[in-house]
Amino acid sequence: MADLTDPQALAWASYQRMRVRLSGVLGRELAAATGLSEADFDVLVAVNERPDESVRSLALRCGLEWEKSRLSHQLRRMEQRGLITREACEEDSRGSAVRLTARGRELACEARKHYDAAVKRYVMDTLTPEQVTALAEISATLLDRIEVTHK
């Protein structure tokens, strides 16, 4: 129950700084290249990866692990900008179905290319393969730890 050791504190500080800077540059490059935010991007990709024409909000929400109000607000903004459309859902008339517009589909592909390239450039080409593996394992371990206590 002791405090953090010095190396631990330094490791944490370094991680925090990296996390902030990295998502900063990735978000900025994405916005510069496509005009999309990361939230836009996540939604577009999630919808586009589906084989079906349209996706239920519910399915999106589960895939993204977002709160329902977050998704609702986000979809409203994206609809206003002409990236998606929303229509009634057949199976459940409470639900709604999301469909990409032509522009939405186009941007989804474009953005995916830019984003993956940036991840490659900033992360994958910078770390050794062993480090990439280590990062994956660390992430998986921490995720487990979180999910153990938070149901």
Place this chain on the structure above:
Amino acid sequence: MADLTDPQALAWASYQRMRVRLSGVLGRELAAATGLSEADFDVLVAVNERPDESVRSLALRCGLEWEKSRLSHQLRRMEQRGLITREACEEDSRGSAVRLTARGRELACEARKHYDAAVKRYVMDTLTPEQVTALAEISATLLDRIEVTHK
């Protein structure tokens, strides 16, 4: 210039998920324990760690690596909630100096304890020492990579 490999894509997905969930639980626990946001916390700790009574906004900004308008907005909100006070700066009459209120100082200590304990619990006690070291190295490497191209 190829795409991400499958393991790379999985590693990235895992990292992203961990990043979101971890800062989620840490932020939530901090808020539950103290009523502070992470932004509040960062500012309080940064001010409190100074030996001096009051700190210039400029110094804070550099330490936190925040934009000036971000800090200004944050300080306004914190002032309204009675965590800090702001006064004119002697050396440079453009500047402003920040001082913690009694409540601010108290919360800073309280929050630090809770936060460090949570980092220990979720991260340091979960990873092996080697993994902590690896994470620190990975973070430092990525930070270097980012700073090479940006600035």
Place this chain on the structure above:
DNA sequence: CCAGATTAGTTGATGCATCAACCTTGACGT
């Protein structure tokens, strides 16, 4: 079949992050 509980989704409010525009004050070259 119906009453109560769940669930899908929306809405409004608030805090946080960023951008651009602005104001004041200090710095500097001439």
Place this chain on the structure above:
DNA sequence: ACGTCAAGGTTGATGCATCAACTAATCTGG
């Protein structure tokens, strides 16, 4: 000195994230 320019900070606008309250449709037990 003085004119110009840069720097410290504030403000307003917008988008994103979360919470709580709400509506409407579905499910479930009796």
